Amino acid sequence: MRRLWLLFAQTITVGLALWFIVMVLKPEWINGSTGAPRKFSVTTSAVSVQEAPVSETPTPGSYRDAAKKAMPAVVNIYTGKEVRLQKSPLLDDPFFKKFFGEQFDRAQKQSSLGSGVIVSADGYILTNNHVVATADDIEVALVDGRKVKAKVVGTDPETDLAIIKVDLKNLPAITLGRIEQSKVGDVVLAIGNPFGVGQTVTMGIISALGRTHLGINTFENFIQTDAAINPGNSGGALVDTNGNLLGINSAIYSRTGGSLGIGFAIPVSTVKSVMDAIISNGYVVRGWIGVEPQEITPELAESFNLNKKDGIIIAGVLKNGPADKAGMKPGDILLAIEGTPVPNTTELFNLIAQLAPGSKAKMTVLRKEVETTLNVPIAKRPKVKAEE
Numbered sequence: 001m002r003r004l005w006l007l008f009a010q011t012i013t014v015g016l017a018l019w020f021i022v023m024v025l026k027p028e029w030i031n032g033s034t035g036a037p038r039k040f041s042v043t044t045s046a047v048s049v050q051e052a053p054v055s056e057t058p059t060p061g062s063y064r065d066a067a068k069k070a071m072p073a074v075v076n077i078y079t080g081k082e083v084r085l086q087k088s089p090l091l092d093d094p095f096f097k098k099f100f101g102e103q104f105d106r107a108q109k110q111s112s113l114g115s116g117v118i119v120s121a122d123g124y125i126l127t128n129n130h131v132v133a134t135a136d137d138i139e140v141a142l143v144d145g146r147k148v149k150a151k152v153v154g155t156d157p158e159t160d161l162a163i164i165k166v167d168l169k170n171l172p173a174i175t176l177g178r179i180e181q182s183k184v185g186d187v188v189l190a191i192g193n194p195f196g197v198g199q200t201v202t203m204g205i206i207s208a209l210g211r212t213h214l215g216i217n218t219f220e221n222f223i224q225t226d227a228a229i230n231p232g233n234s235g236g237a238l239v240d241t242n243g244n245l246l247g248i249n250s251a252i253y254s255r256t257g258g259s260l261g262i263g264f265a266i267p268v269s270t271v272k273s274v275m276d277a278i279i280s281n282g283y284v285v286r287g288w289i290g291v292e293p294q295e296i297t298p299e300l301a302e303s304f305n306l307n308k309k310d311g312i313i314i315a316g317v318l319k320n321g322p323a324d325k326a327g328m329k330p331g332d333i334l335l336a337i338e339g340t341p342v343p344n345t346t347e348l349f350n351l352i353a354q355l356a357p358g359s360k361a362k363m364t365v366l367r368k369e370v371e372t373t374l375n376v377p378i379a380k381r382p383k384v385k386a387e388e
Helices: 001-025 064-073 094-100 266-282 298-303 322-326 347-354
Strands: 041-044 048-051 076-084 109-117 124-128 135-140 148-154 161-166 187-192 201-213 221-223 237-239 245-252 263-267 292-295 312-317 333-337 360-367 370-379
Touching: 001 292, 001 312, 064 076, 064 187, 064 237, 076 124, 094 245, 109 245, 135 161, 135 201, 161 266, 187 221, 187 245, 221 245, 245 266, 263 266, 292 347, 312 322, 322 370, 333 347
Parallel strands: none
Antiparallel strands: 041 048, 076 109, 076 135, 109 124, 124 161, 135 148, 148 161, 187 201, 187 237, 201 221, 221 263, 237 245, 245 263, 292 312, 312 333, 333 360, 360 370
16 A cells, blocks of 8 residues: 555656646647747746746737847947147247146047938948038947948938948848838838937928028028937938838927927938939039029019019129029029929929030020010039038
């Protein structure tokens, strides 16, 4: 009898041990495999808590796949500039130099930060012109931790875009999206390095498209978004929910220096044309006719006795410039270029910029209530120097 009892006790012990092992390693064998997430208890020496099972499935509404796709192509950019302080006449005094030497006759190193987007596996990186315009040296930090020096390929101050290049291959380049398919209300993600804290992703929506008259750039066609954009985000990516590039984050409207929910990005349509021109020529070639335009206001209309309330009034014409040679005069109202109406100065600049230098364009003007067509030769727009 004792032997049977001992055998029974050993069987129970082995069974409990097997049951414990199965509970820990294969709980679904006991609970059943239904495919639904289950909670299980974890007991520690202090308290019993419940934890969710490990899952690779994204939470509904998550944009982790878009972020995962785009983040490797967004880099941090660190720039440095040597600034020599203005010397006081006292520093040239021999008596002063005898005691203090040349220690005050030194330059200071100023540094700043921004973001950039890898657009080619061969090392071409897109960023804002104002991020790199005055830099003496540029360093790019990749997501994988590598840091490498970069050089400027070309800049376009009039759209605030620049291309820099690093000597690396097989880099993770971003995919260009289609801004023409985007609508107000679409979800977007802003990726960059705000305040130097490291790569950060923020979410918002497209608040407006085609924003102009902001006084930020010469050529404006901004995407407005409420995705948080802060100092250091400049040059970073604005992407759609598929991780495709929609724009380059460029500016914010702020009274404090931080995000107030109004940020602006240069659309990918502008980015592509400028990028192709810079990589091919080192700069962007645009058309130019040499006029000073001004939009017609009620005050101007009354002053010039104009019945026309639309179009652009030509306030000035450069002597011996293309428009002057074609017969355009101050006071003319420019109505259309190649049949396309000109509603404002922004559209005027954009239409003329797209014309090929060396060609001629038909421009309709109103002079003393008589419409006239002028064949205006198109010249190359003078290059704008970056701000010092």
